[in-house]
Amino acid sequence: MKFSDAAKFLQNNHDAVLTTFRRDGAAQMSIVTVGTLEDGVAFTTTEGRAKLLNLTRNRRCSILVSGSSWRPYLVLEGFAKIISQNNHDRQIWLQTLRKIYTSASGQDHPDWNEYDEAMIKDRRVGVKIVAEKLYGTL
Numbered sequence: 001m002k003f004s005d006a007a008k009f010l011q012n013n014h015d016a017v018l019t020t021f022r023r024d025g026a027a028q029m030s031i032v033t034v035g036t037l038e039d040g041v042a043f044t045t046t047e048g049r050a051k052l053l054n055l056t057r058n059r060r061c062s063i064l065v066s067g068s069s070w071r072p073y074l075v076l077e078g079f080a081k082i083i084s085q086n087n088h089d090r091q092i093w094l095q096t097l098r099k100i101y102t103s104a105s106g107q108d109h110p111d112w113n114e115y116d117e118a119m120i121k122d123r124r125v126g127v128k129i130v131a132e133k134l135y136g137t138l
Helices: 003-012 050-057 090-105 112-122
Strands: 015-021 027-033 035-037 040-046 060-066 073-083 124-136
Touching (some): 003 035, 003 073, 003 124, 015 040, 015 050, 027 050, 040 073, 040 090, 050 073, 050 124, 073 090, 090 112, 090 124, 112 124
Antiparallel strands (some): 015 027, 015 060, 035 040, 040 124, 060 073, 073 124
């Protein structure tokens, strides 16, 4: 399966379970809301969360995106790209967070300036996962 084959499903399904790996190799799972971003799926989180700490240490992860009744579903296995104010130009970082919001919610935020301020205050980070392996029941 190719990412382009899953695009329609990903436009309408945003509930996901992310699996990252702890220092001891054990899996750590998190519920996230995702949207598409270029050639992958993306979500936001705050600095200090276990999922982000795990991904900083080991970018390998998998994410299951599910329909409302757990079927159909799509699994992406690959590596995470972290988009933060520490590793990107401020405007690129904020624009990326806006794109993730719009894709995951299906709408624009009513006040982008307020949104940007909240992202800065919350120390939000974007995480994009690009699949090396893609499978599911589409």
